[in-house]
Amino acid sequence: MAAAAKHLTPLTLELGGKNPCYVDDDCDPQTVANRVVFFRYFNAGQTCVAPDYVLCSRETQERLLPAMQSAITQFYGEDPKASPDLGRIVGEKQFRRLQGLLRCGRVAIGGQSDETERYIAPTVLVDVQETEPVMQEEIFGPILPLVTVRGLDEAVDFITRREKPLALYTFSNNSQVVKRVMAATSSGGFCSNDGFMHLTLETLPFGGVGASGMGSYHGKFSFDTFSHHRACLLRGPGLEKIYAIRYPPYSPSKLRLLLLAMRTRSCSCTLL
Structure with missing residues (x-):
């Protein structure tokens, strides 16, 4: 920010920290597991909006x-x-850092690693303490801690007393639970009943007058500058058979279906 300000260069600051995922008791565990596993281990967990820990x-x-x-x-x-x-871990330094995190809590799933290939298995940790290193930094790898809470209130408190996350996920069949989490927390983006957040960058605006500085105000621009445009993807827990096309193992037939779904469609009509 300081370097850019010298040249009045516009920039977007992306939130860091750990992305929480709250799983309510009222949900289908296999649907939740499919969606969380898909995006937690996508690219070996090396995506900034991946769920970073689960509260349940x-x-x-x-x-x-x-x-x-x-x-x-x-x-x-x-x-x-x-x-x-x-995938594999991008570099040796990151691999060694992630290997150290495997010593936190207790490994319930996975935990295997191979330094020669920079391979770390899809891993789930349980009995994790809030003070352990795996809960103090963004993981950015195929490791997912599960942290137990007594209910929704404790989960919200856990989320709000930590650094504001880039993305926040909630799974529940109860729409009131989803609304409560969305209203009681703040994050770059919010997603219900899915583990894949598309639009989660939060722009931190800095005001200027007219065209000067790194922003502008007066009229509508004042409202936009001092507003937090929060991306919210509200998805129901159903249609799992359709969403399953995203999941590995991948095949040519799945690719054809995805390309068909993304094909641009147009129509022509005559106005009388």
């Missing part, structure tokens, strides 16, 4: 763990290391 009750955790193991096996096979759809 002890009972929901017990239902989620076998569902997540099932999703990992379905997506990457019995031996994820051999899967062509699972």
Whole structure:
């Protein structure tokens, strides 16, 4: 910011920190597992908007763990290391950092690693303490801690007392729970009942007068400058068979279906 200000260069600052994912008791554990596993381990977890930790009750955790193991096996096979759809860690320094995080809590799923390939298995940690390193920094890798809470109020408190996240996820069949989390928290973007957040960059505006400086105000521009445009993707928990086209293992037939779905459609009409 200081370097850009010398030249009046516009810039966008992206929020960092850890992206929370609250899973309500009222949900289908396999649907949640499919969607969280898909995006947590996409690109070996090296995406800035991936869910960084899961908050849920002890009972929901017990239902989620076998569902997540099932999703990992379905997506990457019995031996994820051999899967062509699972990436590797970008560099040796990042690999060693992630290896250190595997010592936090207790490994419930995965935990294997191979330094020669910079491979870390899709991993789920449980019994994680808030003070441990895995909860103090953005993970940016295929490791997902599960943190138990007693309910929605404790989850909201956990989220709001930490650094504002770039993305925030909530899974629930109860729309009131989704609305409560969305209203009680602040984040760059918010997503319900899915693990894939598309638009989550928060622009931090700096005001100027007219065309000077790094922003402008007067009229509508004042409103825009001092408003937080928050991207919210509100998706229902159904249609899992349709969404499953996104999941690995990938195949030519899935690619054809995706390309067909993304094809631009146009129509012509005559006005009388």
